[in-house]
Amino acid sequence: MSNRYAVILAAGQGTRMKSKLYKVLHPVCGKAMVQHVVDQISKLNIQKTVTVIGHGAEKVKLELGNKTDYALQDKQLGTAHAVIQTEEILRDKEGVTIIVCGDTPLIRAETMEALFSHHEKLAAKATILTAKIEDPTGYGRIIRNENGLVEKIVEHKDATDAERKINEINTGTYCFDNQALFSALKQVSNDNVQGEYYLPDVIEIIKKQGEVVTAYQTDSFEETLGVNDRVALAEAERIMRNRINQNHMRNGVTIIDPANTYIESDVQIGQDTVVFPGSMVKGKTVIGSDCQIGPNSEIDGCEIGDETVIRQSVAHKSSIGSHVNIGPFAHIRPDSNISDEVKIGNFVELKKTVFGKGSKASHLSYIGDAEVGSNVNLGCGSITVNYDGKNKFLTKIEDDVFVGCNSNLVAPVTVGKGSYIAAGSTITKDVPGEALSIARARQVNKENYVQKLNVKK
Numbered sequence: 526m527s528n529r530y531a532v533i534l535a536a537g538q539g540t541r542m543k544s545k546l547y548k549v550l551h552p553v554c555g556k557a558m559v560q561h562v563v564d565q566i567s568k569l570n571i572q573k574t575v576t577v578i579g580h581g582a583e584k585v586k587l588e589l590g591n592k593t594d595y596a597l598q599d600k601q602l603g604t605a606h607a608v609i610q611t612e613e614i615l616r617d618k619e620g621v622t623i624i625v626c627g628d629t630p631l632i633r634a635e636t637m638e639a640l641f642s643h644h645e646k647l648a649a650k651a652t653i654l655t656a657k658i659e660d661p662t663g664y665g666r667i668i669r670n671e672n673g674l675v676e677k678i679v680e681h682k683d684a685t686d687a688e689r690k691i692n693e694i695n696t697g698t699y700c701f702d703n704q705a706l707f708s709a710l711k712q713v714s715n716d717n718v719q720g721e722y723y724l725p726d727v728i729e730i731i732k733k734q735g736e737v738v739t740a741y742q743t744d745s746f747e748e749t750l751g752v753n754d755r756v757a758l759a760e761a762e763r764i765m766r767n768r769i770n771q772n773h774m775r776n777g778v779t780i781i782d783p784a785n786t787y788i789e790s791d792v793q794i795g796q797d798t799v800v801f802p803g804s805m806v807k808g809k810t811v812i813g814s815d816c817q818i819g820p821n822s823e824i825d826g827c828e829i830g831d832e833t834v835i836r837q838s839v840a841h842k843s844s845i846g847s848h849v850n851i852g853p854f855a856h857i858r859p860d861s862n863i864s865d866e867v868k869i870g871n872f873v874e875l876k877k878t879v880f881g882k883g884s885k886a887s888h889l890s891y892i893g894d895a896e897v898g899s900n901v902n903l904g905c906g907s908i909t910v911n912y913d914g915k916n917k918f919l920t921k922i923e924d925d926v927f928v929g930c931n932s933n934l935v936a937p938v939t940v941g942k943g944s945y946i947a948a949g950s951t952i953t954k955d956v957p958g959e960a961l962s963i964a965r966a967r968q969v970n971k972e973n974y975v976q977k978l979n980v981k982k
């Protein structure tokens with residue numbers, strides 16, 4: 526096998542997206558398009574990957590980090606001009622260079638590997654990845670001669686009516702003999718409708734040199750979708766979503782309605798977990814086995830144990846144990862750490878809170894900036910009063926505490942182990958362990974008061 530190199534084209538503005546965000550940074554299933562491409566390329570055996578950046582260069586670099594080298598294209602004069610920017614890094618290399626557009630997020634490593642093999646088997650100088658598609662509008666067309674051999678690529682805008690009828694398209698992915706590529710690039714002109722230096726023109730140039738130019742036609746045309754506008758973006762999202770969901774289902778996850786379940790690319794889910802409709806599972810969430818997620822839940826960046834149930838709820842950047850029951854209608858805000866066997870019931874909000882094993886907040890509570898021990902019962906309407914308008918303070922509730930309904934715990938405050946708080950209390954001072962604390966006005970009953978009122982009338 527020869528040395529392998531990769532170039533990713535990601536310098537364009539993406540005018541057709543009509544967006545402040547640079548095209549290749551638009552996410553598909555939660556991950557930037559260009560990151561999808563880099564992730565797939567990193568599965569291949571590649572010596573060096575160079576990403577061509579221009580518009581939003583710093584942001585693209587921030588997204589991709591040091592997984593690739595970078596070449597800067599100051600002015601976007603076309604895809605051939607973009608590849609020329611990698612000259613300094615790649616010009617002298619011997620081997621095969623794969624070029625992929627940063628706006629084809631669905632391309633898979635397997636397909637690129639097949640392209641490499643085809644290229645090497647035929648000892649070609651250039652091999653185009655092509656696909657036959659129903660509506661080829663906008664794509665470059667593959668022009669073959671009477672013997673069926675590839676002659677050149679014609680861009681949609683430059684094509685004649687007859688050429689536009691051709692439905693075999695250039696997917697924007699190619700393999701080149703590296704040396705042949707860089708010498709051909711020198712001869713590309715910008716004499717076309719768009720006044721750009723087109724990379725596809727090197728095909729005709731290499732062919733005219735009498736070298737072997739081939740095409741590898743993939744039948745998984747979905748992979749080759751080039752995202753140029755938001756309509757294509759939604760299409761890519763739909764295909765990627767399907768692919769992700771099928772992967773989970775093949776690994777033993779039940780998804781009740783895959784068309785209505787939104788799982789981002791980096792999520793992991795254990796066997797026999799069931800995901801109900803309307804659920805979004807995002808970021809680097811890891812869900813254990815035998816869980817029930819949804820319906821209608823949003824989980825972002827959480828780590829969740831086994832046999833946990835989360836119904837109609839929102840959970841962000843938190844850790845949630847096993848045998849936990851959350852919802853319906855709960856909100857777990859970032860930096861919460863929920864232990865095993867906990868119950869967080871309806872209309873309960875947690876924020877930056879450690880919640881110990883077997884503890885419960887079953888109804889209508891706000892628990893923020895708190896450390897709750899194990900086996901604690903927070904009665905309906907328990908509130909941590911954590912904010913004085915300027916600063917946030919900690920509420921500490923030790924093991925085995927029972928907080929009666931509708932209590933305010935004014936932080937900073939500690940409620941000692943095993944103590945009881947009477948319903949309706951506003952606790953402003955620490956409560957010793959094993960105590961009963963009552964902090965509310967004493968009830969006064971005025972007998973026959975109503976009769977007196979009536980007499981006055």
Ligand code: UD1
Pocket residue numbers: 534535536537538548549577598600601602603604606607626627628629663664665666678680694695696697722723724725750751752753
């Ligand atoms: C390109 C191909 C077309 C192919 C299609 C597949 C050319 C001229 N046309 O068209 O044959 O069918 O992809 O999706 O190559 N870019 C740069 N610098 C530039 C211009 C573009 O880095 O100066 C990058 C863009 O960021 C993008 C990629 O190259 O990621 C492709 O550019 P785009 O404008 O999307 O080309 P298409 O019109 O889609």
Ligand code: MG
Pocket residue numbers: 626628751752753
């Ligand atoms: Mg494109």
